[in-house]
Amino acid sequence: MDNVTYKEAAANADIAFSNENYEGAVKWFDKALASAPKDVYALSRAGAALVALGRFKEAYPYFQRAIDAEPQNGDNLFNMANAYFFEGNVSKAIEYYTLASVKPCSKDVKARIFYQLALMCTIKQDYKAALINYQKFEDMDETGKASLDVDIITEKLQLYVRLEDYENAKKCAVKWVGLAPSELRAYMAYFNLLLANNEFAEAEKALDDAVKYAVTDEAGKFAVDISRANLCSLAAGSEIDSAGDFDQKAYDLLSELIVSPLGTPQQKNELVLSLAELCIKMGRTDEAIDLLTVLAEKPGAAKEEAPETDGTALPAAPDPAEIDALRERDMQRMDALVAEGMVDESIGELAEVTYDENGSPVRNYPEGTFDDIPEGADPVKFGLPTPEKLVELEKQAEAENTAELNARVNFMLLSCYSTKNDFEKVLEYAAAVKAGAKESYYSFFGHYAEAFAALQLAKEGKRFTLEEAQDKYDRELAFFRNETMKRTPSSNYALLFRARMYAELGKYDKAAELSELLDPDDKAAVEQYIEDCRRDAEKN
DSSP states (O other): OOOHHHHHHHHHHHHHHHHOHHHHHHHHHHHHHHHHHTTTTHHHHHHHHHHHTTTTHHHHHHHHHHHSSSSSOOOHHHHHHHHHHHHOOHHHHHHHHHHHHHSOHHHHHHHHHHHHHHHHHHHHTTTHHHHHHHHHHHHHTTTSSGGGOOOHHHHHHHHHHHTTTTHHHHHHHHHHHHHHHOOOHHHHHHHHHHHTTTTTHHHHHHHHHHHHOOOSSSSHHHHHHHHHHHHHHHHTTTOOTTTTTTHHHHHHHHHHHTTSSSHHHHHHHHHHHHHHHHHHTEEEEEHHHHHHHHHSSSSOOOOOOOOOOSSSSSSOOHHOOOOOOHHHHHSHHHHSOOOOTOSSSSSSGGEEEETTSSSOEOOOOOTGGGGOOTTSGGGGGTTTOOHHHHHHHHHHHHHHHHHHHHHHHHHHHHHHHHHTTOOHHHHHHHHHHHHHHHHHHHHHHHHHHHHHHHHHHHHTSSOOHHHHHHHHHHHHHHHHHHHHHOOTTTTHHHHOOOOOOOOTTTHHHHHHHHHSSSOHHHHHHHHHHHHHHHHHHHHH
């Protein structure tokens, strides 16, 4: 080997590389390799320069030559894995990272192997494996900085939430608050987890701390006030509501937030929905109807048109007891305050939300996030959308949000008119719920409501005969029976509605038989409903 020629070429290559002149770096590393063809340093750096240029196919032979020269050196396998990772070939990257993990490596490389594996397991949605690899990364990091890295802590928090391990998620949130005490989004994530677990006193303290240490502007205060209104609404009647005024506090806060100059249109829609729901809870049904009607008339939130009917397939609605029994548990997450950055519609979906400096959510896409991919890599190869696709996805999301808003507005109006026993008005909204809802519960509720309203109107001698109402019940019972036999997560809803319908028809034994299959809370609710139906039948 011409040592002088090698040293000069390698030095020139390093200078070019440091100046991001990757073409020049490859040229000079090739000159160095002409004198030392098995030099692992020159091979690895030449490959890295080609990766920086996006010329992956040319880079792989360099990395392979380094592996062949020192097959027991895990650093060489790590470099090959990185190249595949940058190219977006996750499977090959995992293969080489795994091979590197069982070979002798530099200490920093050994730790980084597990960090990379954690990222890719997250992309592949193997969340348990991702958490294990993060733990290995922290164990291998002798500096101790990995366990204090806020980005890693927040990623682990989201992984725990995806696994529904909320206790460990909460520990991550506490750590995040401790390491970033002036960061509002840390308090918001912690608050979210506490609220989901009904830890109201702790959640209230988290908000107080957020105001004291992290709120720096009106936007931050607006976000915290949304959360506080949500807390008051959900914690009404709990131990921390000693004065019994939490519902009124929530009402006052929501009324102020709706007219605030801050907030996006979507936030304002959610606030109106939340205030309407609170009005229903407080017995202000007419006020709720006024709020929802205004929302339904806004552009982009037009009310679904009821389909034409033949007079026997008209919609209907249950009584207030039905609302309390069915919506209390299953609809809470849909109709609760959806505060931007505070409480998502489902705590299990927290992992799909990150937060900006004001605690407002930033959309992530289900196959991964842009933060998960290396700089300069092609997002498409990581399952992420192109810029053009992003525009399409945003339009699609907007349409879906509008459809969801319509469904929620119609469902709540249906509930309001049900409470008022205004079955003529209920028919209109039940039809819209049945026709426009993608959510199984909403759709099933529409089916059930049709039969219930038909029966109530028949008893009043309006719109339907008793025979027509019976026929409607038979058809809807058959529908729910078929839905039950599909063995989907929605089958329990179908079973619940069947049991109630049998009770309304006076088939108490059949209703009781089905109630035995329900969970204890639903079983108790159905058994009570059977007794209510018996008493009503005896009175009449």
